[in-house]
Each structure stands twice: as C-alpha cells, then as structure tokens.
Amino acid sequence: GLDPDGRSGGAMFTGLIAEVGTALRLVQKGSEAELSVSCGNIIQEAKPGDSISVDGACVTVERLTREGFTAFLSRETLQKTTLGDLRPGAAVNLEAALRPTDRLGGHLVQGHVEGIGTVLALERVGEGAMLRVEIPEELTPFVVSKGSVALAGVSLTVAALRGREVEVALIPASLKATTLGGAAAGRRVNVETDVVGRYIVAYLKGLRGERGLSVDELIKQGF
16 A cells, blocks of 8 residues: 555565666656656566655656656655655666565665765775765664665665764675765765664663663663
8 A cells, every 4th residue: 555655655675776777857747746767677577556666765656668667756755855856867776666575685675765864975995985974863863883774775784873974885786786886975865774773762762761772771672
C-alpha cells in the first residue's frame, strides 16, 4: 500500500545501487511534479506501481518509457528530498525494491528520506575516499560510529561522527558505481539513518521515558 506521501510504504531497499541513471526532466504540475529518468537494466522487470529508490527517495513508477520511467513526486517529496533540485542531465542512484526472494546485502533502507545533508569534503585516500557530510541536528542520535547510514541512497558504514559531521569511507566500487564519486563540497544529499537503530532508540525511550540513553543502558538491554 501507499503511505500518505504516495510512496510504497512497505518497500525496502538495501542501499546497494543497481545503476546510475540520468534525470531527463522534472515537470512541475502545481505543487507536485513528474520526474522522467533514463536508465537501463533496472526497468527490465519493472512495471507501473513498482517502487524504485532515486537518490535514496522511494518513488512509484508511474509509467515505463522508451528511455526508462516516469514517477510522480508529491509536494512533500519535493520539499523534503533533493529530488526537487534535479536538473536535466543530473546523475541519480537507482535501486529497485527488494523482492521476497532477494538476498539482503548492504543494510535495510526504507527510502524514506529523513533530512538533507551537505557535503563538506571528498578526500581521495589511495583507491578509495573519505566523504564528510554535515547532517541535520535531529538525526545525530540515530547515527553511531561503525553503524549504517544511507547517503543519496548508498549504504555506508560510519567511520567517525563529530557533532553533526559524519565521515564515511567510500570503497573504489562506491566511487565508480554511484554518484558519490563526483560529490563536491556544498552538494545536498538525502539522508536516511539505520531503521534498526531508530527502532532501538524508540524502544529504549519508551522503556526509560525521555531520560536520554547511555551506552551502559544499551548494554544492559542487550544491544
């Protein structure tokens, strides 16, 4: 079923990008919009109504086209994600929703963007790179060192966290096969924290009231 934003509420992703597509056009229709994307393999088995993650935001395939597919973007999607920023020719990370028979790689990603981060720096280190992104303050409780985070739809492991600044390591494959290899300072990226971490924090808040959490309490609860 669809959630209130018109997205497939039950869709899940892994944050392993299937291919990089190209935004063809974004046509405004009142407070909403229609996004057209050019892509290849990802639509071989797709049909209207299927869910696809575009830069980490779950959208529903409206129709298949010669080049790829179109998707309807609600006002909320335009306001709360980077999809409203897309210009013709922009590269986008694409992933089809998990099917029941798929093997799970990466980590569980819902495609529900929680906030927009800003790239601070991309520094090459050997064959890979370190990416530093500033995330919204309200997301910091759900991001932990060695935990998972999705940036522009890519599943990444947090190398370090300093206040609002998140540092992640990009392996050569992530640099080549996603849009993050071309991330310049100032670029906006969709952020989704780890769903398991969010559930743990919510569970412990309910257990402890709003008293805040400590590492000791997490250990006592078996986390």
